[in-house]
Amino acid sequence: MIVAVSILAAAGALSYSSFKLGKHSQRNLKEGCASATQEMMDHESWSAIVDNYVYIHNAFRNDLQRIITNCEHNKFNINELEKWKEILELHSRVEDEIIVVALQARLRRQKEDKLPNEILNGTDHDKVTMLTDKCLDCTDNDKRLSLLKDLAIELDNHLNREEEVMMGLLIKYFSKRELWAIDSFIVNPKLDYCDTKDSLIQITKWWFSNICISEGRKLLVKFVRAGRQPPMPIEDWKKLQNDIPALKKYSINDIIDAPTQKRVNAP
Numbered sequence: 001m002i003v004a005v006s007i008l009a010a011a012g013a014l015s016y017s018s019f020k021l022g023k024h025s026q027r028n029l030k031e032g033c034a035s036a037t038q039e040m041m042d043h044e045s046w047s048a049i050v051d052n053y054v055y056i057h058n059a060f061r062n063d064l065q066r067i068i069t070n071c072e073h074n075k076f077n078i079n080e081l082e083k084w085k086e087i088l089e090l091h092s093r094v095e096d097e098i099i100v101v102a103l104q105a106r107l108r109r110q111k112e113d114k115l116p117n118e119i120l121n122g123t124d125h126d127k128v129t130m131l132t133d134k135c136l137d138c139t140d141n142d143k144r145l146s147l148l149k150d151l152a153i154e155l156d157n158h159l160n161r162e163e164e165v166m167m168g169l170l171i172k173y174f175s176k177r178e179l180w181a182i183d184s185f186i187v188n189p190k191l192d193y194c195d196t197k198d199s200l201i202q203i204t205k206w207w208f209s210n211i212c213i214s215e216g217r218k219l220l221v222k223f224v225r226a227g228r229q230p231p232m233p234i235e236d237w238k239k240l241q242n243d244i245p246a247l248k249k250y251s252i253n254d255i256i257d258a259p260t261q262k263r264v265n266a267p
Ligand SMILES: [Fe+2]
Pocket: 091, 092, 095, 125, 158, 162
């Protein structure tokens, strides 16, 4: 895991320095999040959720906007939209299989808060996928442009809904260390999300090239922090695993992160 984090940090540093040199200067990149209150941003758990709910959301918005602008200039490149779709699908799969499921398990026990159906049953993700496929299948540039603009609206509706609902509930129902643990599942090479160095590097480069400099800087710091977490008790890993059916096929040793691994393997 330490290796994975180093790769991410290195790839990030590469992309970071390249966009700092001016590649981003022409782009009007979205940054920040309207749903993030000061109280949320001051919370100790904020750093464990901000990448999955602010930085990567903005990268999806910004990259799609770049693809739309290219289409407006008759320079649509299908490979760029295919790559965007692939990364979005991975992100959505992590949400559907890990984050939403773990949160829903806690909400069911507490009976205080509820998730909207669009997030719970994955229909938001399905709508975005269907529209993306329409854009990929379309061969007329004007029609494609119109579909891409519809996709941007649909995507924004979905991401806004997640930002409004998920961030506050995650902070409320999980400890800071549990949120770092959930975050670690995404880049754990033993699980089937970001499980190869190549996919890690590709996604990280894409990520840094589609966010503004200030968010890129914070994302780099966050990558380093992820590898420096205190170990989490094995019982707490088991509790998380029990609430996430997609993780039940793995041994507990496969799902614990590098800082916990170190403690377990210590003589
Ligand atoms: Fe999502």
